Amino acid sequence: MERVIPDFEHLSQDRLRALVATGIALNSELSLERVLERVVESAAALTGARQALLELAAGAGGESGRLVGFGIDPSSREAADEILHGPGTLSEPILIRGKPFAHLYLAAKRNDQFFTAEDEELLRALTTQAAVAIEMSERVARDALRRVVAAQELERRRLSRELHDETAQTLTSVLLGLQSIVEAADAERAVAEAERLRELVTQALQDVRRLAVELRPKALDDFGLLPALKRLATGFSEQTGIRVEVESFLDDKRLPSEIETALYRIVQESLTNVVKHARASSVSVLVTRKSGSVIAVIEDDGRGFDAGAGRDEGLGLMGMEERVALLDGRLQIESSEGAGTTIVAEVPLR
Ligand SMILES: Nc1ncnc2c1ncn2[C@@H]1O[C@H](COP(=O)(O)OP(=O)(O)OP(=O)(O)O)[C@@H](O)[C@H]1O
Ligand SMILES: [Mg+2]
Incomplete structure (x- = not known):
């Protein structure tokens, strides 16, 4: 059978514990932004890097090239370039459904040491966990959006019903009333009818104002x-x-x-x-x-x-x-x- 769970037996207890804690922390974040921040922080903490940089790939929802940094100011292109292209950098892609979502770069290991094969392995384990957390955060965002859209739709249906049942009904009565003015037998009746219509129009006006405020005050x-x-x-x-x-x-x-x-x-x-x-x-x-x-x-x-x-x-x-x-x-x-x-x-x- 294909082995899917990596072999971590040789990792020190401390590093294993840190890796597990990172996985739990990552999965407790629901917003993509926080997940990405956690990923760079944890990558640095796990490997002893003083700098970590994450660059979103072309597949990352139109945000290609966006940088998230730890121990480095990602808005400084120079500092970022040094990590992205400099020597002694450890890097690993974060793959989602087989496609690169981002690349994670680590630099400046503490005490001027080089990154080890174990660091590389930890980084790979972290990027696997990061991919799960990112996918989860995207799903949460989609679900939330769907619910908000559903609630908006319900609200529109309610407003549309009010417009139809109240305002449109009132205006229809006004229309019929106008006809009866035209056909009124005498001026007195016409005036009485006009008074009644004035009230209806006032009512319709109030309804429309109230609906407008409800739509967007x-x-x-x-x-x-x-x-x-x-x-x-x-x-x-x-x-x-x-x-x-x-x-x-x-x-x-x-x-x-x-x-x-x-x-x-x-x-x-x-x-x-x-x-x-x-x-x-x-x-x-x-x-x-x-x-x-x-x-x-x-x-x-x-x-x-x-x-x-x-x-x-x-x-x-x-x-x-x-x-x-x-x-x-x-x-x-x-x-x-x-x-x-x-x-x-x-x-x-x-
Ligand atoms: N201020 C409140 N006092 C007493 N009960 C409340 C109060 N707010 C909410 N509830 C209770 O919580 C339930 C859920 O509220 P919610 O606003 O989610 O739904 P709703 O008002 O019944 O329907 P909708 O908001 O979709 O028109 C209500 O049905 C009611 O039983
Ligand atoms: Mg309610």
């Missing part, structure tokens, strides 16, 4: 997260009678737009959940900044639910999780029956 683009959240909260309170308090400890600087959008959507979905499920009388929304990240906390005083139980129906909470995961953040849901619900979304600022 203009305040979010024009004024930023906090004003948009305040507006969302005001509209929500007016419609539901549930009190919402929005508080922020951010300065006036705008956050990156993808973070603003994600946090806005998370608060929006949380509020929707509050009306749908919580039976709460008040909600507090807090946005604050803590050591390089932004945190949004949405807390209601409703009936709560079992946050630990499996969820297979709703898309809301899952969509929130996906949004923060795509920004390398995390979502915490604290709730128990009778004790209200707290959603904490934390996203790092990069």
Whole structure:
């Protein structure tokens, strides 16, 4: 039988342990960027190289030539060239489905030693593990994207249904009403009908405005997260009678737009959940900044639910999780029956 598991018996216990630990660490990373950073770090640590450089190959999703470095500034072409083409460098490709995804280069072994055959073997074992972790991270990214797209599609279907069932119906009534004005027996009836139509048009206008805001709140683009959240909260309170308090400890600087959008959507979905499920009388929304990240906390005083139980129906909470995961953040849901619900979304600022 073909031997697929390499023979590591002669490796020292320490190096074997380090190799296993590296494999576990690599597989716990979900974003490709972090996997690549871990690979260069671990390659250097395992072999005693002071410098490691990873160069993405042509097959790596259009990022051909991109460099990730450890112990070297990859933006310095000179330093990079020295490793890529210099003598005394150890190198190994990372193959995915038989095609090169990247090349890993190691240089400047500690104490001016040369790399050994054992270093080479360790590097090969590492690149095999790296390939698995990279494939996994690509699959995770694809799945996340698919779920976000599915959630968007659902949202569009809901908006399309509202447009069709409400706005289009109202406009149809207006059209019929206009006809009855034309055919009205006397001026008095025509005026009464016109009054009725005016109300219908006002209603349709309100629907269209509300749908436009739901699609993409203009305040979010024009004024930023906090004003948009305040507006969302005001509209929500007016419609539901549930009190919402929005508080922020951010300065006036705008956050990156993808973070603003994600946090806005998370608060929006949380509020929707509050009306749908919580039976709460008040909600507090807090946005604050803590050591390089932004945190949004949405807390209601409703009936709560079992946050630990499996969820297979709703898309809301899952969509929130996906949004923060795509920004390398995390979502915490604290709730128990009778004790209200707290959603904490934390996203790092990069
Ligand atoms: N604030 C809350 N208070 C009480 N229960 C909640 C709250 N938020 C969520 N839940 C519970 O968690 C479940 C999952 O929420 P989720 O937002 O994922 O789905 P949904 O609201 O039922 O459907 P969708 O969001 O897809 O329209 C809800 O069905 C509800 O039982
Ligand atoms: Mg929901």
